[in-house]
Amino acid sequence: MREQYWLNRIMVLALLIVGLTLASCGGGEGPPQPPPPAPPEYADKHMPPDYWNNPDIIAEGKAIFIGAQNIDVNCASCHGKDGKPVKAGARDFRRADWMELYSDSVWFWRISEGVKGTKMKPWKSKLSEDERWKVMAFEATFALKGKKYDPEKKAWVPAN
Numbered sequence: 349m350r351e352q353y354w355l356n357r358i359m360v361l362a363l364l365i366v367g368l369t370l371a372s373c374g375g376g377e378g379p380p381q382p383p384p385p386a387p388p389e390y391a392d393k394h395m396p397p398d399y400w401n402n403p404d405i406i407a408e409g410k411a412i413f414i415g416a417q418n419i420d421v422n423c424a425s426c427h428g429k430d431g432k433p434v435k436a437g438a439r440d441f442r443r444a445d446w447m448e449l450y451s452d453s454v455w456f457w458r459i460s461e462g463v464k465g466t467k468m469k470p471w472k473s474k475l476s477e478d479e480r481w482k483v484m485a486f487e488a489t490f491a492l493k494g495k496k497y498d499p500e501k502k503a504w505v506p507a508n
């Protein structure tokens with residue numbers, strides 16, 4: 349009897365640990381979680397205004413994203429060609445409720461410096477600033493197509 353009791357306890361604990369580990373994996377499930385604010389060196393960086401909703405820029409960004417420009421930079425290998433993650437834990441760019449919590453500065457910061465403790469590594473050594481804005485302009489089309497981030501309103505608004 350007693351043994352059964354402890355066995356049950358251990359099972360409950362084991363399930364709890366598995367659950368918590370999965371929940372902390374980030375990724376794209378569950379309610380959206382706001383990202384931390386951008387550090388000071390990124391807080392004032394903004395997308396060049398004429399990049400938003402610009403088909404040429406978005407096409408260049410796509411070439412970077414899918415590894416067509418540089419095979420060493422293949423965002424799609426984790427985030428998926430259509431923004432549907434193919435590696436566990438990768439941010440799901442199709443979720444508007446999640447991505448609209450990212451300002452252009454925070455988004456750019458994360459591409460530049462990565463996310464410590466995850467598979468998302470810093471890309472600033474492989475991509476110029478300009479290329480990072482372009483790839484971001486493309487990523488934003490998955491959920492926020494036709495919108496731009498307005499730093500004054502602190503919100504995503506129609507691009508034109």
Ligand code: HEC
Nearest residue numbers: 374375383422423426437438439458459463466467468471
């Ligand atoms: C090896 C897999 C992998 C590759 C390649 C990759 N990412 Fe990620 N990316 C991730 C993971 C995992 C996360 C989720 C990190 C977290 O938990 O916050 C992420 C998150 C992000 C985020 C959101 C940051 C956040 O706060 O979670 C952005 C933006 C992003 N990636 C852009 C890119 C871009 C741009 C590229 C290509 C230059 C790229 N990623 C390549 C795995 C990858």
